[in-house]
Every structure is written in structure tokens, then in C-alpha cells.
Amino acid sequence: MLGVRLICIGKLKERYWRDAVAEYEKRLRPLCRWELMELPEARLPQDPSPAEIKAALEKEAAAILERTQGAVYPLCIEGKQLDSPALARRLQKAMDHPGAVTFVIGSSFGLADAVKQAGEGISMSPMTFPHQLARVMLCEQLYRGFQILQNSKYHK
DSSP: OOEEEEEEESOOOSHHHHHHHHHHHHHHTTTSEEEEEEEOOOOOOSSOOHHHHHHHHHHHHHHHHTTOOSEEEEEEEEEEEOOHHHHHHHHHHHHHSOSEEEEEEOBTTBOOHHHHTTSOOEESOSSOOOHHHHHHHHHHHHHHHHHHHTTOSSOO
16 A cells, blocks of 8 residues: 655644545545654744745755655645646556655745755646645545546546
8 A cells, every 4th residue: 555645844723724634634544554744844033034944944854854755746836737637647656666655745935945856846736825725635636646546436
């Protein structure tokens, strides 16, 4: 069974986001070895300078990179936009070579270049979404990807 790890910077504060993610986690667990890791966001002052932001992202990157497994897919605006069947094909490719995949969602300041270069970046859209919503959307898309691979009626 494929190991799927989602590494996120920060915790979900609102209950409705946690409930949405929990629903998709429940659906994903029979389909993969699901693991969600929430890492702490680096502390920054109220109005951080570019150098302070870069240092914070590099600190977060170190924590992220020591926890990745298998193919790494950082979510970033520079990444490649995929449709749901293309994401399913990436899951299938990972299943064909036993191991794991890691998806990464950064902080509100994004991800350090080291994380972006650790794998194949994925962009959900040219639009910007709150990180909480991006987490829910990614969980849903992973579930949809597994349903596509099973030829279920979920994916229309």
C-alpha cells in the first residue's frame, strides 16, 4: 500500500477546516498509508524583512526536508498545474514502485527554494488560496485520485 505523507507548516485553527480534513483522512486511510504532519511555523516579527522571511523559510525547509519520503510534490505557484487524472497517474506511478510520496504545503510566506527543488512542484491554480483551504483541496484531490484509479463513480 502506498504511503502518502502530507507535510504542512502550521496547524488548522478553525474547527470547520479540521473537520473537512478529518473527513478526507477517514476516506484516504483504507486507500493508502496516510500520514499528516503539522510542523511549527517559524516565528517572525510583525513586519518581517525579506532577510527575516528567507531565514524563516530556510528553517522550515530543514524541518520539512528531513521528513520527506519518496517522490516529493511541493505545492507552489511556480509548480505545474495538474488535472485530477494527471494527479492519479502520479499516484499510480508511485504505487508501481513501492514506496511513498510526500506533498508539502508551506506557510503563508511559501516554501524555501530548497523544498521546491526537492521534487516536482504542483500548482493548484494561478489563484492564491488560504493554506487551510489548500490543505482541504489537496486532501480531496488525493482521494479523488485514488477513486480514479479504482474507476469509481466519485470522479465524474
